[in-house]
Amino acid sequence: MNQDQLKQAVAQAAVDFILPQLDAKSIVGVGTGSTANCFIDALAQHKMAFDGAVASSEATAARLKNHGIPVYELTTVSDLEFYVDGADESDEHLNLIKGGGAALTREKIVAAVAKTFVCIADASKLVPVLGAFPLPVEVIPMARSHVARELVKLGGDPVYRDGVITDNGNQILDVHNLSIVNPRELEAQINNIVGVVCNGLFAARPADLLLLGTDQGVRQLKR
Ligand code: 5RP
Numbered sequence: 001m002n003q004d005q006l007k008q009a010v011a012q013a014a015v016d017f018i019l020p021q022l023d024a025k026s027i028v029g030v031g032t033g034s035t036a037n038c039f040i041d042a043l044a045q046h047k048m049a050f051d052g053a054v055a056s057s058e059a060t061a062a063r064l065k066n067h068g069i070p071v072y073e074l075t076t077v078s079d080l081e082f083y084v085d086g087a088d089e090s091d092e093h094l095n096l097i098k099g100g101g102a103a104l105t106r107e108k109i110v111a112a113v114a115k116t117f118v119c120i121a122d123a124s125k126l127v128p129v130l131g132a133f134p135l136p137v138e139v140i141p142m143a144r145s146h147v148a149r150e151l152v153k154l155g156g157d158p159v160y161r162d163g164v165i166t167d168n169g170n171q172i173l174d175v176h177n178l179s180i181v182n183p184r185e186l187e188a189q190i191n192n193i194v195g196v197v198c199n200g201l202f203a204a205r206p207a208d209l210l211l212l213g214t215d216q217g218v219r220q221l222k223r
Helices: 003-021 034-049 058-066 104-113 141-153 183-191
Strands: 027-030 052-055 082-085 116-122 135-139 157-160 171-176 196-199 209-214 217-222
Touching (some): 003 116, 003 217, 027 034, 034 116, 052 058, 052 104, 082 104, 104 135, 104 196, 141 157, 141 171
Parallel strands (some): 027 082, 082 116
Antiparallel strands (some): 135 196
């Protein structure tokens, strides 16, 4: 199977996993990216089985609405059973790097609210140690140089993602060459830098279930 087919397989597996647990009042949290898009398209086939969705980005909201799935503001929703999203990397403990699509902050907020975070990814995303994928950090624009200098002190090589403005009006630094031996500690350290909005490490709130697309079928990894 090619990468697109693996993404479609895990998207369908996520639908198969959550569907029996949804009812007419359920609202589903939905992530951002090409794998999440496959999930949206598969979920849309069952749009009468649940109430609607909360989106982690403007792009995801638009895709959901195009399918006729109602999109709710998170501020109006108290219960979110599931959040389904892709990742740029996962380790075997389901700590993630996310934010390749610059939606990390809203993704982290929706994931924080959801009871169960289902991560969907093709097999190439499973790594022994996080960090080969540059870690995205969302920054307040005026703080960008300050944050970059602080990230260098942590051993990283930050690169400004030129031309990208997040849905929150901020900028992204992609941090190369970080040695992420303790993802939870590094997540907190980077969040403590003044001017950082959020970083793409999902270790304080990792995924609960990883559906991994392989040539042998969809593997389930649980925390
Ligand atoms: C967006 C994300 C995505 O989940 C991540 O970049 C993976 O994307 P894709 O499914 O296209 O490989 O974190 O901010």
